[in-house]
Amino acid sequence: MNTVAGVKSTAKAGGKLTGKVALVTGSSRGIGRGIAERLAADGAFVVVHYAGNAAAADETLARITAAGGRAVAIRAELGVPGDAEALWTAFDDAVAAAGPAAGIGPGLDILVNNAGISTYGRIHEVSEADFDRVFAVNAKAPFFVIRQGLERLRDGGRIVNISSGVTRIAFPSTTAYSMTKGALNTLTLTLAQDLGPRGITVNAVAPGLVHTDAADWLNDPAAAKQGAAYSAFDRLGEPADIADIVAFLASDDARWITGQYIDGTGGALLGVS
Template identity: 55%
Template sequence: MTTTPHHEGRTALVTGGSRGIGRAISRRLAAEGALVAVHYGHDHDAAERTVEEIVTDGGRAFAVHAELGVPGDADALWAEFDHGLAAQDAAPGLDVLVNNAGITLPRSIANVTEQDYDRVFAINTRAPFFIVQRGLERIRDGGAIVNVSSVTTRFAYPAIIAYTMSKGAMDTFTLALAKELGPRGITVNAVAPGFTETGINPTLRNPEIRRNYSAESVFDRLGQPEDIAAVVSFAAGGDAGWTTGQRIDASGGVRI
């Protein structure tokens, strides 16, 4: 991967950074010069593969394990992050935080249990809230926070109602956080992917669904993780320093 070193000398943490969109973001930021902490919840092998890919390409990265959506998750994540930084002989602190980790819940309102609802909000909404809260002292002035949202927060999508609600909360979080952290020069933006080719969406194995999702974009194709990673890299970089509190659509023009 050949890219301009927009993030040279910076340290980044990508939650859910070992697979799908997160993996592409981790690789993109590393290719642009960042030392990347690749967070994972369960798939150790995927995290190690992503780190190995980054190192093979000439970048720097290390894996960070913490299960999200459980009590104490944010503290556990930051403890692992601090330990990993020390092992890399890197300076303490963080320049870029990407809140990417999340789960889907493909169920209409009639089929969502209380346990389903609590879990999707615990991982998609509560975890990033407290990751930011516990990380405020680590994030350097002039840094960036990028929250991965969803295109489905701007139109009705009853089939995934609880998931969409959890991402809508992240859009609101982005606005409030941008205002609070503005005096420190920290930008906070949300990036909203559309229908993207990742393993998180098992319905994409169905050819008819793939065609329908592709047709939603003005480009008549599914998004690729690298498409989203490019937008996240921009939002996290110095060129976006005058852009904050925004929800950046990265859907390929879905339903415009």
């Protein structure tokens, strides 16, 4: 795994995020990849985090570099003891190694907590082990990643937590997963109040059904048609739809927005038609 790929590339001149350092957890593919690519396109130096799929992380780096962006990749498994410490150690090492070529110093400006896992089942179908695992990755890990990252996050920084539309729309088959995202929403609200004096904004973005390789069941035409019907726009979401929202929240344009839950479901199930 080449952890310094792309550091000699030149970011787009005049990008809104030029000079910023961003970390996007779970960004080797799917929505996370889309976010990493967009932040890099806006000029940020992006640290791409992955848990185990080095090939996918390499592909993300290659796509960012090909578009003229700058990025490095780090590996850290989340949801296990010591996960946040391992992630930040890898982050510090990667940024230090890239610094001379990339023109960046220690520290962080943008943290996107995107990494997460799913678990399916109604309440009577979810095992205790599955419940503990989904909370460890989706709720506990972001909490301690943020906690240990605050000493690195510069004043005026940005935290964006990737929530889910299932916190607004009831899906009994994702009860435990939905609970983790509800916890993330509450963390977003309380941290926004806590970190406001430092000029740090904290917001949550809630995707709906997004067509990614992780949601391969949407490759079935019938499933895709049903999923698209949830949205007011009668289509599935794409990673770029979510990435554009995150890029706005990461920019100075969103400096007066904090503690908010941004619905990125494409108007899913707004009412009865």
